[in-house]
Amino acid sequence: MKALDPTETDKPWDVIVIGAGPAGATTAALLAEKGRRVLVLEKEKFPRYHIGESMMPYCWHVLDRLGLAEKMDEIGFTQKHSVQFVSTNGKVSRPFYFFQHYEHPSSTTWQVERSVFDQMLVDKAREKGAIILEETKVLDVVRDEQSGAVKGVKSQIKEGRVDTWYAPMTVDASGRDTLMISKNKWRNRDPMLKKVAIWTYYEDAVRDPGLDAGSTTVAYLPNKGWFWYIPMRDNRVSVGVVAEREYLYRDGLRDPAEIMAREIPENKWIAEHLAPAKQVGEYWVTGEYSYRSKFCADDGVVLVGDAFGFLDPVFSSGLFLALKSGEFAADTIDEALAAGDVRAERFEEYGKKVCWGMEMMRKVVYAFYDEEFNFSKLIKRHPELRPKLTDLLIGNVFENDFDDLMAACEEICEIPGDLDYGMKIPSGDCGDCGDQKKAAAVA
Numbered sequence: 001m002k003a004l005d006p007t008e009t010d011k012p013w014d015v016i017v018i019g020a021g022p023a024g025a026t027t028a029a030l031l032a033e034k035g036r037r038v039l040v041l042e043k044e045k046f047p048r049y050h051i052g053e054s055m056m057p058y059c060w061h062v063l064d065r066l067g068l069a070e071k072m073d074e075i076g077f078t079q080k081h082s083v084q085f086v087s088t089n090g091k092v093s094r095p096f097y098f099f100q101h102y103e104h105p106s107s108t109t110w111q112v113e114r115s116v117f118d119q120m121l122v123d124k125a126r127e128k129g130a131i132i133l134e135e136t137k138v139l140d141v142v143r144d145e146q147s148g149a150v151k152g153v154k155s156q157i158k159e160g161r162v163d164t165w166y167a168p169m170t171v172d173a174s175g176r177d178t179l180m181i182s183k184n185k186w187r188n189r190d191p192m193l194k195k196v197a198i199w200t201y202y203e204d205a206v207r208d209p210g211l212d213a214g215s216t217t218v219a220y221l222p223n224k225g226w227f228w229y230i231p232m233r234d235n236r237v238s239v240g241v242v243a244e245r246e247y248l249y250r251d252g253l254r255d256p257a258e259i260m261a262r263e264i265p266e267n268k269w270i271a272e273h274l275a276p277a278k279q280v281g282e283y284w285v286t287g288e289y290s291y292r293s294k295f296c297a298d299d300g301v302v303l304v305g306d307a308f309g310f311l312d313p314v315f316s317s318g319l320f321l322a323l324k325s326g327e328f329a330a331d332t333i334d335e336a337l338a339a340g341d342v343r344a345e346r347f348e349e350y351g352k353k354v355c356w357g358m359e360m361m362r363k364v365v366y367a368f369y370d371e372e373f374n375f376s377k378l379i380k381r382h383p384e385l386r387p388k389l390t391d392l393l394i395g396n397v398f399e400n401d402f403d404d405l406m407a408a409c410e411e412i413c414e415i416p417g418d419l420d421y422g423m424k425i426p427s428g429d430c431g432d433c434g435d436q437k438k439a440a441a442v443a
C-alpha cells in the first residue's frame, strides 16, 4: 500500500488516533460511523501478537454496538461462561457462571487470540471509513504556538519519512507505550501493584468438561502469586504466572522456562492440567506495574485504554476498559467537535466515568492480593452480596455503586480510598507539559 502523504489529503482530518489496538480501533470505528474523518497511525504491521486474551462479559455491549457480537461466534473464539478460583491444594471454588446472574447474550464471553481479535476491530474501523496507516510510528504530538493545545502529531514511516498531521482532536491509544504519559511525566504508579508476569502456551492440556471447558481459572500460588489458565482455540491453552519479582526470581533463577517449571508443581490443579501437555512457542516476560495518568485529557487530546491507565490483569479488566473508554471517548469527541470546543473541560465527565470503572476494579484487585481476603470468606459472611460481586466481575460497573460490597470487603481487609487523579487537566496547569506548551509557544 502506498504511504499516504499529508499534503495529498484534500480535506483536513477531524481526529487522529495514535495506535490501532482495541481502544484506538473502537474510538476510530465509532467516530467514522458518525461521519468524522479519522486517521489512525499504528506503528506495527497487523496482525500482530498481543497478550490480554480473556474477556469480561460486558465487552459484549461495545462489540454489539460495533456490529461485531455475532462475528465473535462466527470466528469461533472459545466461549467463556465463568471464572473460577483454585487454591494451592487444588480445591476449586464454585465457579461464577455469568448466566446465573444475568440471562443475556453477553453472559457468554470469549477467550481471544489478540492477533485475530484486534485485526477484526481494525477491519471494522476501515469498513466504517477510518484510514489506518500501519508501520507508522507517532513520535510526538504537535502543539499550537499560541494556546499550547494539541493540534496534531508527527509520525515516521518505516522507511524513515517524517510527516506532520493536523486535526482538532488527537486520541492517545498507544497502550503501555503511553505516549502522552511518557512525554509529559503524567505517570502515577501504584506501588502496591507491581508484579511480574511470565507466560507461554501449551497443547494437549486438560480441559474441564462441558460449560467449564472455556473457563478462565485463577489458580493461587504461595504469597498471593497466581496462575492464569485460559483455554483457547486449536487445542491451545495460555498459561501465565504473576507474582512479586522477589518471589519469581528467588533461588537465583532467571530463565522463564525454569521459573515456570519450578512454579507448576506449586499448584496441584495446574500441575494436573498440564501433566499431559506439550509447551509450544516462546516464553514471554513483562513487568506489570499498575499506573494511571495524572490527567485524562488536555486541550485537543484525550487518553484511552492502557494509554490512560493499566491495572493488574487478574480480573481481565484491560480489554473491557479499553473498549469502554474508546466508546465513551468517541461519543465525547463527537459532541466536542459538533460544539467546536475541544478544550480539556469537555472531557471532565469522560475522566470521571472511566476513573470510576478503574477504581472499582482496582479496589477489588487490592482485596484479591490481601493475605486475609478470599472470595469464599466474603460470600460466606455476606451471601446477599454474591450478585454485586458478580456485577463487578462481569463489568457491570458504570450503572452500579459498590459501597455495600466495598464495606463488606473492608471487614476482611484494607480497601484503598479513591485516587484523586486521572481527571481532565485543570485550566492553565498540566504539570511538566507546561514546559512543552511554553516551548511550543516560542518555537
Ligand SMILES: Cc1cc2nc3c(=O)[nH]c(=O)nc-3n(C[C@H](O)[C@H](O)[C@H](O)COP(=O)(O)OP(=O)(O)OC[C@H]3O[C@@H](n4cnc5c(N)ncnc54)[C@H](O)[C@@H]3O)c2cc1C
Residues within 6 Å of the ligand: 018, 019, 020, 021, 022, 023, 024, 041, 042, 043, 044, 050, 051, 052, 053, 054, 055, 056, 136, 137, 138, 139, 173, 174, 175, 176, 177, 178, 179, 197, 286, 288, 304, 305, 306, 307, 313, 316, 317, 318, 319, 320, 322
Ligand atoms: C501480562 C498481561 C496479561 C493480560 N491479560 C489480560 C486479560 O486476560 N484480559 C484482558 O482484558 N486484559 C489483559 N491484559 C491487558 C490488555 O492487554 C490491555 O488492557 C489491552 O491490550 C489494552 O488495549 P489498548 O488498545 O489500550 O492497548 P494495546 O492493545 O496495547 O494497543 C496499543 C497499540 O498502539 C500501538 N502504538 C504504541 N505506540 C505507538 C506509537 N507511538 N505510534 C503508533 N502506534 C503506537 C501499538 O503497536 C498497539 O498496537 C493483560 C496485560 C498484561 C500485561
